[in-house]
Amino acid sequence: DAGVIQSPRHEVTEMGQEVxxxxxxxxxxxxxxxxxQTMMRGLExxxxxxxxxxxxDSGMPEDRFSAKMPNASxxxxxxQPSEPRDSAVYFCASKASGATQYFGPxxxxxxx
Amino acid sequence: SQQGEEDPQALSIQEGENATMNxxxxxxxNNLQWYRQNSGRGLVHLILIRSNEREKHSGRLRVTLxxxxxxxxxxxxxxxxxxxxxxxxxxxxxxxxxxxFGGGTRLMVKP
Numbered sequence: 001d002a003g004v005i006q007s008p009r010h011e012v013t014e015m016g017q018e019v020x021x022x023x024x025x026x027x028x029x030x031x032x033x034x035x036x037q038t039m040m041r042g043l044e045x046x047x048x049x050x051x052x053x054x055x056x057d058s059g060m061p062e063d064r065f066s067a068k069m070p071n072a073s074x075x076x077x078x079x080q081p082s083e084p085r086d087s088a089v090y091f092c093a094s095k096a097s098g099a100t101q102y103f104g105p106x107x108x109x110x111x112x
Numbered sequence: 113s114q115q116g117e118e119d120p121q122a123l124s125i126q127e128g129e130n131a132t133m134n135x136x137x138x139x140x141x142n143n144l145q146w147y148r149q150n151s152g153r154g155l156v157h158l159i160l161i162r163s164n165e166r167e168k169h170s171g172r173l174r175v176t177l178x179x180x181x182x183x184x185x186x187x188x189x190x191x192x193x194x195x196x197x198x199x200x201x202x203x204x205x206x207x208x209x210x211x212x213f214g215g216g217t218r219l220m221v222k223p
Contacts, residue, residue: 004154031209043155043200043213056210091154099143099204101211103154 004104006092012110018080021107024073025094033093033101034067034077043091049075082111118201118217126222131188133217135201136181142204144177144184145211149198158186158199193223 005024013019025032033048047057052069060067064083069075079086087110093101119134135144143162147155161168161177161184168175174187188195198218202211 042215045210045212048209050209093155099145099160100157101155103147103156105154106152 004092004094004102006090006104006107008107009105010108010110012112013082014112015083016081017111018078019082019086019109019111021077021079021090021092021109023075023077023092023104025075025092026102027073029094029096029102030072031095031101032069032075033095034075035091035093035103036088037091037106038088046077079109082109084111087111118199118214120217121215122218122220124220124222125191127191127193129191129221131191131195131219131221133186133199133201133219135184135186135214137184137201137203137212137214138182139205140179142206144175145202145204146173146175146184146186147200147202147213149200149216151197155200188219191219191221193221195219196221 007022030051034046035043037043046059047067048055049069065079067077089106089108091103091106093103095101117136125131141163143160145160146158148158149155159170159173159175161175172189177184198216200213200216202213204211
């Protein structure tokens, strides 16, 4: 298995631009999580899905952030418009019914 | 907000020595998990200890859990340079669906 796949691995954009991060979970996993990691705030859960349905989005910072999971093998996290304070590493993770989450390599986002 | 807080924030040891990292949390848990993150990479699950367990071993890893003190420790024995990474504890309050991560301990093992 290729593990959790994220793209792009690095993204540099200018303030105000739309950013879309992509994630392909491990096949057969029915939970998908989006996290953000910064030096100041550590690793924060933004949103998670179960069977493609958003279950808890209380960690989403504000309306500029949105996440979708149109099918079991694909999810997106969109930031529109982006701001410099959104600069962070964004991780996607997936899991089956057990407790262990499997993380992707992350997308390093820099908003100038 | 972060539930788990690791201590120390950074630890530097020589290869062959043992490394101990501690984690404290605030509210009751179903289980507590430890993850490792190598620089520029995603997190990798190391070990899980359930709330009714007190100690667990996996290879060179030993985890303890004291629910009365709301704390856990991760011991890495006979450390190797390849153990250099950040280590995070994560508390599970909802059957593994939502993990709350601590700030991590940066471990450096010098060859």
